[in-house]
Amino acid sequence: MRGRIKILTPRLFLIFVINLFFLACLGLAFLPGANRPAITQSIEDCQACHEEVVKAFSRTVHQKENCAVCHSGAAKHIEEGTKESIFSFTANETVAAKTKPCLACHQADAGHYASSPHGKGGLDCTACHTIHQSLNENSVTSATSTKVCASCHQDVLTEFNLNERHRLREGILECTSCHNPHEPATREQLAGFKQEACLKCHVEKGGPYLYEHAASRIEGCTACHTPHGSPNRHLLTQQSISDLCFSCHSTAPAWHSRFTSTTTNCTTCHLAIHGSNLSRLFLK
Numbered sequence: 001m002r003g004r005i006k007i008l009t010p011r012l013f014l015i016f017v018i019n020l021f022f023l024a025c026l027g028l029a030f031l032p033g034a035n036r037p038a039i040t041q042s043i044e045d046c047q048a049c050h051e052e053v054v055k056a057f058s059r060t061v062h063q064k065e066n067c068a069v070c071h072s073g074a075a076k077h078i079e080e081g082t083k084e085s086i087f088s089f090t091a092n093e094t095v096a097a098k099t100k101p102c103l104a105c106h107q108a109d110a111g112h113y114a115s116s117p118h119g120k121g122g123l124d125c126t127a128c129h130t131i132h133q134s135l136n137e138n139s140v141t142s143a144t145s146t147k148v149c150a151s152c153h154q155d156v157l158t159e160f161n162l163n164e165r166h167r168l169r170e171g172i173l174e175c176t177s178c179h180n181p182h183e184p185a186t187r188e189q190l191a192g193f194k195q196e197a198c199l200k201c202h203v204e205k206g207g208p209y210l211y212e213h214a215a216s217r218i219e220g221c222t223a224c225h226t227p228h229g230s231p232n233r234h235l236l237t238q239q240s241i242s243d244l245c246f247s248c249h250s251t252a253p254a255w256h257s258r259f260t261s262t263t264t265n266c267t268t269c270h271l272a273i274h275g276s277n278l279s280r281l282f283l284k
Helices: 010-028 043-047 051-057 074-080 095-110 144-150 154-161 187-199 214-218 241-246 254-259
Strands: none
Touching: 043 051, 043 074, 144 154
């Protein structure tokens, strides 16, 4: 007589599945490393060893980001505990490698950084920006940016001690008011850059004019003016206005010598020196 095949009821099938699940979990418990906590790469994971860094980081503009966003290899670092397994922005890394995490978010702000003087000079973002410090400490914001620039450009900062100067030390301007530290300074861009940077404040000097002064159009304002500070009036590159004009206009008509004296100079007559809508010779 043939035996009957017993069919599992839904209740018995459920019990079978539950028992199978527990057996599987029991087997996983004996696998190598099963007693270690799961690696989540959260800020809490990092805080276990880097408490002070994480505390300072929580007060920065990047506070909502995970450490692993910038520090690749975080999972392996947490697991092994070795410095070699995590990207840590050390001197051994290339400029391109150290700027890559930043450009992942700041491409619009610094997409041409590699071609800039700072990028070509071997400086990465952390040379000026302190990522882990709060905004009220040493990060590049507001007035502190001048201090950061001066740490390398001390010679330029001394020019702002001269009698005629732009008001940097008074806090009216900062270096980034005129300079974009992330952009390349090619010869073609430089003249236009200098002109545009100056005209942000000196709008009345920009025209448009029917008769333009070629020096300002081709070379920019710095053809005649020093941008930081000068012992000369109006930040001119030379003490004598006439000497400055003759550096380009060396073939002035001989009869001009009749008007040279200690009380007159070229701008006595050529008053509209930045440009004019009335006189091709910039006469007043």
